[in-house]
Amino acid sequence: MDFNYSDEQKLLIDSVERFIQDDYGFDTRRAILKSDEGFRRDLWQKFGELGWLAVPFAEEDGGLGGTPVETMIIMESFGRGLVVEPYLSTVVLAGGLLRAGGTPAQRETVLPDLMAGGLIVAVGYAEPTSRFNLADVSTTATATGGGYVLKGRKSVVLHGPMADKVIVSARTSGGQRDEAGITLFLVDAGAAGVTRQDYPTVDGLRASELVLDGVAVGADAVVGEVGSGFLLLEKAVDEATAAICAEAVGAMEVLHKATLEYARTRVQFGQPIGRFQVIQHRLVDMYIAYEQAKSLAIMANLKLDAPREERRRAVSAAKVQIGKSARFVGQQAVQLHGGMGMTDELNVGHYFKRLTMIETLFGNTDYHLKRYAA
Amino acid sequence: MDLSFSAEDLAFQREVRAFVAENYPADIKAHFDAGLEPRKADFVRWQKILFEKGWVAPAWPQQYGGTGWTPTQRYIFQEELGAANTPGIIPFGLSMVGPVIYTFGSEEQKKRFLPGILSSDVWWCQGYSEPGSGSDLASLKTKAVRQGDKYIVNGSKTWTTMAQWADWIFCLVRTDSSVKQQEGISFLLFDMKSPGITVRPIITMDGGHEVNECFFDNVEVPAENLIGQEGQGWTYAKFLLGHERSGIAAVARSKRGIAKLKQIANAELSDGRPLIEDQDYRRKLAELEIDLTALEYTELRTLARESQGKGPGPESSILKIKGTEIQQAITELAVEAAGYYGFAFNHRAMNGSNEPVVGPAATAFAAPAYFNMRKTSIYGGSNEIQKNIIAKMVLGL
Numbered sequence: 090m091d092f093n094y095s096d097e098q099k100l101l102i103d104s105v106e107r108f109i110q111d112d113y114g115f116d117t118r119r120a121i122l123k124s125d126e127g128f129r130r131d132l133w134q135k136f137g138e139l140g141w142l143a144v145p146f147a148e149e150d151g152g153l154g155g156t157p158v159e160t161m162i163i164m165e166s167f168g169r170g171l172v173v174e175p176y177l178s179t180v181v182l183a184g185g186l187l188r189a190g191g192t193p194a195q196r197e198t199v200l201p202d203l204m205a206g207g208l209i210v211a212v213g214y215a216e217p218t219s220r221f222n223l224a225d226v227s228t229t230a231t232a233t234g235g236g237y238v239l240k241g242r243k244s245v246v247l248h249g250p251m252a253d254k255v256i257v258s259a260r261t262s263g264g265q266r267d268e269a270g271i272t273l274f275l276v277d278a279g280a281a282g283v284t285r286q287d288y289p290t291v292d293g294l295r296a297s298e299l300v301l302d303g304v305a306v307g308a309d310a311v312v313g314e315v316g317s318g319f320l321l322l323e324k325a326v327d328e329a330t331a332a333i334c335a336e337a338v339g340a341m342e343v344l345h346k347a348t349l350e351y352a353r354t355r356v357q358f359g360q361p362i363g364r365f366q367v368i369q370h371r372l373v374d375m376y377i378a379y380e381q382a383k384s385l386a387i388m389a390n391l392k393l394d395a396p397r398e399e400r401r402r403a404v405s406a407a408k409v410q411i412g413k414s415a416r417f418v419g420q421q422a423v424q425l426h427g428g429m430g431m432t433d434e435l436n437v438g439h440y441f442k443r444l445t446m447i448e449t450l451f452g453n454t455d456y457h458l459k460r461y462a463a
Numbered sequence: 464m465d466l467s468f469s470a471e472d473l474a475f476q477r478e479v480r481a482f483v484a485e486n487y488p489a490d491i492k493a494h495f496d497a498g499l500e501p502r503k504a505d506f507v508r509w510q511k512i513l514f515e516k517g518w519v520a521p522a523w524p525q526q527y528g529g530t531g532w533t534p535t536q537r538y539i540f541q542e543e544l545g546a547a548n549t550p551g552i553i554p555f556g557l558s559m560v561g562p563v564i565y566t567f568g569s570e571e572q573k574k575r576f577l578p579g580i581l582s583s584d585v586w587w588c589q590g591y592s593e594p595g596s597g598s599d600l601a602s603l604k605t606k607a608v609r610q611g612d613k614y615i616v617n618g619s620k621t622w623t624t625m626a627q628w629a630d631w632i633f634c635l636v637r638t639d640s641s642v643k644q645q646e647g648i649s650f651l652l653f654d655m656k657s658p659g660i661t662v663r664p665i666i667t668m669d670g671g672h673e674v675n676e677c678f679f680d681n682v683e684v685p686a687e688n689l690i691g692q693e694g695q696g697w698t699y700a701k702f703l704l705g706h707e708r709s710g711i712a713a714v715a716r717s718k719r720g721i722a723k724l725k726q727i728a729n730a731e732l733s734d735g736r737p738l739i740e741d742q743d744y745r746r747k748l749a750e751l752e753i754d755l756t757a758l759e760y761t762e763l764r765t766l767a768r769e770s771q772g773k774g775p776g777p778e779s780s781i782l783k784i785k786g787t788e789i790q791q792a793i794t795e796l797a798v799e800a801a802g803y804y805g806f807a808f809n810h811r812a813m814n815g816s817n818e819p820v821v822g823p824a825a826t827a828f829a830a831p832a833y834f835n836m837r838k839t840s841i842y843g844g845s846n847e848i849q850k851n852i853i854a855k856m857v858l859g860l
Binding site for chain 2: 220453
């Protein structure tokens, strides 16, 4: 058993943490949220220069050949800093699909740009009535002479407004909820027939509703194999789920520490509120919730390359624990900060909002409990 | 024991229901049903409609404009308003300072202030909390120094709900620092247009502007605006907080919330079937409904005690704790039902712009409502404080 980081991993932790400390303060983040773009392109390019965008990709693709542990390290730090840049969408999710299913041509044309910070890719996996079921796809891809025509609607595409390309799931055969018959396509965000409605999300990110109205793509746009996109998508989403579990762990750590510090200094009835036993026990419960969440986040990230069933159970177990812990830690952090916890000015509410979205993202607690128990 | 309403109560219920159906303006209803940001004009208009009917202050003694209803009738009235989703009665005038004025104020103060409260022509706000004194209210520091026939007020208040709309403020101020904390506090009323007052918005995490900071810089307040006796403010404040707590169970509103959850769960699909058919969701909804029913009957029992002349005691803290927990749980389940569409921040639409919402209209504001409702277990004496009250006053610990 070894839960220690390697020396290289420690260097990565230092590098990301230094960035969060020096360049991603709360005021910087607030300014980013208020900006039109909703992210900082220069910081994104800096991520590229620092090698963070190349971490999970194979060395033959020009990547660093990192394991899920490196992704976990980055995401945990991003959780501490509430980073809004499109790492999850572009590197983890789209990157996961391209790593596992990209054609040599796609890898050659897309990955170098992506790793350098010049190309942002989002993934449209959800539809208005699909909820969390990745197989519930009614967007159609009809084969034409040399390619396909896409028709349908993808909902809440995270980081859609800033994406240069979008990978979407569409049905090349089968019924609306069949796992077979789903194909993934790499589409230019500006292709004819693509319309977007962009909006901010409650946790400060940006998302789009994507309407595909007769979008023509070539056969070379297929990621993976025709009709077999589901398993590819499921694995990438599992990887992304494990990644947001790590992000949540980072966010919970900040909330727990901030609440602890507040309880030590906030004086009511002549003493710091941390002297009251009810507050002490609450902080202990938050600490336990955080540690339990961290344990399963690590477990899930270490099992991403296990056989499918084992991977699915590990990821679902982690997501359930994260969902429960995140809700508890988030709600208690707001409660114990009192009125201040309710304000937009203090960072506590912002962590709480991100944790609330993470609880839903890629399937909420009920969904993953069912998947685990199935 | 008898759980049913009497024939008179049922007739009264029909009367209220018919009145609300005929007089609740459709545009206000549409605004509130859509979950949009509240507007001052809507509150005032609706309160004036109730005022003209003579129903705006059911809890007041008849001599001051009350209805003379029994506690059961008052309960029925609240239920009917809640079911119709009318704007809540803004409590600062009618539920808070009004009762303090008719109970402790001078005849002159009653004549001067009560009519404007009843007619909703004067909007009040509450100056209690301060940055350093939240649940520990008695530690407040805002100072009022008597100079001849006026007080000079310096300090600041925070979490002042809807102060941006207020004409007057009722304020707890420290008039004596040399005595025990609770004994040096006085209860002052003053005009928000007085020179030296600055109101600064506090934006909450849901993006809304409900609360404010108020700064007082040498604000002059005529001494005739002191309620009761100098140094007795704590007594009046405690009296007021007792009033604030009644009605805080919000049973009628939570019932409507659960009805709306069922609507959403019928419309939203999970694996091609309505979410309401999902066993987990269904179980949570059922548990919540049972929890609310328990709260409803706890409130009815409290009400029955009140009818027998026993005022609301520390047991009303149960209503605060469970009422707020249930309100919060309803918004949690709404977020769960919303799925991914709960992510969209429809801020402009929420503020009444014509921008269409992203996703189903019923779930468009689920997440902001969830964030906003976190306040309920903090304000009005946090739920931790309510538990201390029960531990001490009820359980004798």
